[in-house]
Amino acid sequence: MFGSPQSSCFILSKLFDNLNSIGLFYLISAVKALRELLLSCGFRELREDEPWRLAPGDRAFLTKNFSTLYAIGVGGAHRPGNGFTLFAAHTDSPSLRVKPRSDRQKEGYQQLGVETYGGGLWYTWLDRDLTLAGRVIVGPRPAAPASATCPSTVSEATTSTASACSGQLRHCLVNLVRPIACVPSLAIHLNREINSKGFLPNPEQHLAPIICTSFMDQVNERFKAENSFYI
Template identity: 40%
Template sequence: MSKEEGTHAVVSDLINFLNASPTAFHAVDEAKKQLQAAGYQQISEKEVWELKAGHKYFFTRNHSTIVAFAVGKRYVAGNGFHIVGAHTDSPSLKLKPVSKVVKGGILEVGVQTYGGGLWHTWFDRDLTVAGRVILKRENAGSVSYSHRLVRIEEPIMRVPTLAIHLDRGVNDGFKVNTQTHLLPILATSLKAEVNKVSSENGSVESGKQNDGKKENDKTGSSNTKHHPILLQLLASKLECEPDDICDFELQACDTQPSLIAGAAKEFVFSGRLDNLCMSFCSLKALIDATSSDSNLEEEPGIRMVALFDHEECGSNSAQGAGSPVVLDALSRITYSFSPNSKLLEKAVQKSFLVSADMAHALHPNYMDRHEENHQPKLHGGLVIKQNANQRYATNAVTSFIFREIASKHNLPVQDFVVRNDMACGSTIGPILASGIGIRTVDVGAPQLSMHSIREMCAVDDVKYSYEHFKAFFQEFSLLDANIVVDI
């Protein structure tokens, strides 16, 4: 296979992953399918783990975070973990617990902003909804409740902009009011069936039912919280009745598919590249680096990928990087091979984390936003991020290790530090480095339009990222054995 064919194959797989993953829940579900197809066994945090050297496992938490690992055949308790960490979530508009809004004869959907999105990019897009629901099932007198993923493929909503004739100064600066401007339009109340259920259930605009009670006082039925037409669309997709839907976590999603684009077919145009691109590349790298028994024959450590939810809002959740999920995994794996509680601390100090989160490529229309010596370019390979104030967890040792792996495999790398007069973002890297005490390097593929509903990156950087992560899994144990820092 030629280099160009190899790049196309990896990027095509990324496109398929992106199109299957409108939400963090769907991304984890797609990751599960790929891991199971590669021979990884699902285990549960609720059960006792009985692990074996040379075997491959994964578990999920909240179905929005997933941790997969392969145990080297030469692994013994106290050996290190070689981890690539990324995140499954992206900025989005999430439906409110009470999403039913009626104004001016228009049915709107109440949403709340999640993460730091470029919210003006959500206007005039063809939107739908996806996420998970909790379903009630009755069978032979017993009731059970299940988690189900749902996605309505066709466009059902839109956030329209105001015509320039009604806002002549809009091109001098458009400031989005996220409370009042961002409500998607679902339908009008002119249609007979929609108008019927709307009049029967009252409207949020009036805030009253026909009996004079406030609508929000009636919490026993989902129909008082959400538009019946929306519930019916969901029920039809799930092949259930609207009343079977007990609760849900849904978000607005763009319906335009991800694709390879550009005049030279050199770009990926897609939503959620931050950070599903890094999630995919790390997952594929782990699967391919553990695809046969021979891959783990001489491996003394654990090869692991951890994909977290809630990075975009600070990682402070039961399934975020700020939770004990990684430390729990490290301790349970270590203890499953030895009851010696002192070996975990040893394992942590022999471990290494690659915090993989997309990076800011140089924008040709805003050259001044990067300083001259740190201008990551598209097609330039993974970017090593550094920040003296520890917004990134990279240091000289961890940077050297990652560069040395790249050098051995002829992979390009780039450097980034933010300008001194600009605020610096952060990643899961410092959270895990400080919470666990693990050596960490922060890296990411360069992209443009970060946090837009529609982002872009270069196809070459997808291939470079995959190859770099795969080489990390294959090379780290040997390289680390020759590095002396703390004696």
Template identity: 35%
Template sequence: MTHFNTQLLDYVSCSPTPFHAVANAVPWLLDAGYQRLNESDDWVLSPGGKYFVTRRDSSLIAFKHGAKPMLETGIRILGAHTDSPCLKVKSQPDVARQSYHQVGVEVYGGVLLAPWFDRDLSIAGQVSVLNQDKAVEQHLIDLKRPVATIPSLAIHLDRNANNDRSINAQEQMLPILWQAGGKGETFRTWLLSHLASQGVVVSEVLDFDLSFYDAQAGASLGVANEFLACARLDNLLSCFVTLQSLLASAEDVTNLVVLNDHEEVGSRSTAGAAGNFLTGVLDRLLPDTQERHRVETQSMMMSVDNAHGVHPNFVNKHDGNHGPKLNDGPVLKFDANQSYASQSVMASRVRVLARNAEVPLQDYVTRADMRCGSTIGPITATLTGIETLDIGVPTFAMHSIRELAGAKDPEMLFRLLTAFLNDY
């Protein structure tokens, strides 16, 4: 385990929700001299200044206002997303069956459901409460210990479980939170008790945005520790690396990192890439419309999101010429139907950049008889007109409750992204 990977796994393990992913990034920026901005205030931005702003507490933009004129340099942008597929608690979640108190959940994003069974689950997210002064306020919570589980059905009661299994998310994915025993406690009263135990005294829980997550922390594994296993590597690995690249970049060119929420469900929200968060910041950074359009034509973006490594047990799920391997370097992602934003001109420049930085590159194109996923890349490119490339580290088990990456790839990606911000 290198120091870089230790920091990476600590960040991901301590960020079970997008709210935590943003909150845990803020101290890095403050320590590096970044000034916090508020979207409702007037902004006075100066060359040489460093700034960041959040939206909905789950999306973040940080940027360095470079000393060189943006008309000469353009803006170098890195983008990633803070959300991951998971099980979210429903607004009226209480379900009492057979003396067990269960919690109704919604499936958020493209969750691989089977691995969620028999895991030690915890709960985290944001809670809106009415305080003692009858004012609404928000609190982050993270129980950090196992409090729930979704037990599998014994194979004796489902002899076909290993042959032809389907999972009904409404009926079969409800976590057991406690054994009721006639107590009559509800999820909201339990939340009140938890907040009180943390020294937060409130009169009422109004609403919440809470998720279940695997309480097992990230770890290195493999005989030579060549792998990293953790929840939410898609896409908090990219969030960590993009922020570290920004912090390590030079001061002369304007560089920006955007971390959007809601990518896993289509990005259609105020905090998502299809909203106006990034375009609003660019408007304030470049208030003259003509100047902004001129700068955008010289700007470049890397959309950083994990790629599918070729699985040794499922080799036929990949095109034979496009099977990225873990620990063989970052992956350029292409799709003729524009689910990825990469184009040949920018890709060729990045290949030269990677060669100069001594970072190996791999390519990913899905099989012609399959469809790939997508990223914030095409959406951001459409809204801004900025040339965009999709790139990421190869992983296994994407959208599972625990994913796997190569131990060498994050630092190689960091070197490439830092070179992009400094030298592109």
């Protein structure tokens, strides 16, 4: 039996809230949002380095590598030796992933080197405002002067934490809100057969997002070197 329109609207509203909080539905962000949802619903978080004690009626979960989540619900009438039910789903989606060596310049434009992840309709990525979201691993900041202060915490979902002062590698989530790149399509006079033969994108040649002109990149580098404002 289907629920009332009011209950359906409530479920859809919660779904959209979760999707918006995840950002681009990157799998790391999805696990983070699901963890917060389970905690708010009364689930208990387990750790791999601690003993587990589960009893009938318990609800718990475990995360691994910031990208996998296991949720456990023990039935109230469960007895050792009984069977169990397993549900599985994925938290990732097709996307363009930034390569480790992503600096790319071509025809006077600064681009991002990317690779395709999953089976996406890649032509739909053209002529859209694109941004960055995902996980970065950052290392220690170079030694600072004695008068300098170091932040005591690293805040997730911000880009101001690209360096850590603890001397250890750190995991951070990044979600840039504003668009910073675009994959433009060609004008019709540069591809006369697009309407008759369609467009078959070559990921290496056609899907590298443009960030800015090479001149603007040089200006930014100069201002960063002078510790001035950054465009």
